[in-house]
Amino acid sequence: GDITTPTAASIDGLSQHFPLCMQNLHRELRKNNHLKHFGRLQYTLFLKGIGLSLQECIIFWRKSFKLIADDKFKAEYLYNIRHAYGEVGGDANRRGRGYTPYSCQKLLTEPAPAAGQTHGCPYRTYAPDNLITLLQSFGVTDRALLQGVREDVGKQRYHIACNRVFEHAHKGPIKKVKDEALWPASELDTILHPNGYFKRSFMLKN
Ligand code: SF4
Known part of the structure; x- marks a missing residue:
């Protein structure tokens, strides 16, 4: 089915459709009531990509950072969220409506997170045992x-591991879509973007 317009309150429920990179950020956020800069940026852009409006995105972060006072939130976090949506910043940023949600390619090639950071693609950034x-x-x-995942990441085929997990989690609906030719074959190509992962998962299960 179609994706309904997400709200701040629906993110917890929708997170079942998120790829590991975003599920992990969501869990860290819920656990610590906080996320560091790059994780926040990666997650904000992903949420923007699933259709969360700027207003709802601000509500989402404001509520999620529940230990942080309003004035600190306004001073330190609000601008970056608005900037990511192209509401503030230079002309080019506003014209371009802010930043584009990151693709797997981008997440797989950026510098690895330091200790205490959770951004990036876990298939790459986690040691294999920790990933499992x-x-x-x-x-x-x-x-x-999990053995297949281990082999994929051993060959540095990180997004293949992610697709393997996706296909396993959605085997029933994928079979139905294939058997009944409900979708064009291209809609089942390898997933190359966290937002593609979300969209396909949502559509297969709704
Ligand atoms: Fe996220 Fe892409 Fe890595 Fe999957 S392969 S966890 S979607 S960055």
Whole structure:
């Protein structure tokens, strides 16, 4: 089905459709009531990409940073959110409506996060054992699947590992869509963007 317009309040529920990179940011945010700069930027742009309006995005961050006072939130965080949406900043930023949500390619080639940071693609940034533990903590426990992931990341085929996890999690709906030729074949091509992951997951399960 179609994607309904997300709101700040619907992000927790929608996060079941997020790829590992964004699920991990969402969990960190809920755990710490905070995210560091690059994680915030990556996640803000992803939320923008799923159709969250600037207004709702501000509400989302304001509520999520619940230990932070209003004046500090306004002084330190609000501008960056508005900037990402192209509401403020230079002419080019505003004309371009802010930043484009990051693709897997971009996330897979940026500098690795330092200790305490959670941004980037976990298939690349986590050591294989830690990646497997992370996946298990999100309910990905099939042994053959995890072995496949291990092999993929060993060959540095990070987005292939991510697609493998996606296909396993959505096998029933994918089979139906294929068997009944409900979607053009191109709609089932390899996922190359976190927002593509979200959209396909949502559409397969709704
Ligand atoms: Fe996110 Fe792409 Fe990495 Fe998957 S391959 S976790 S969508 S960056």
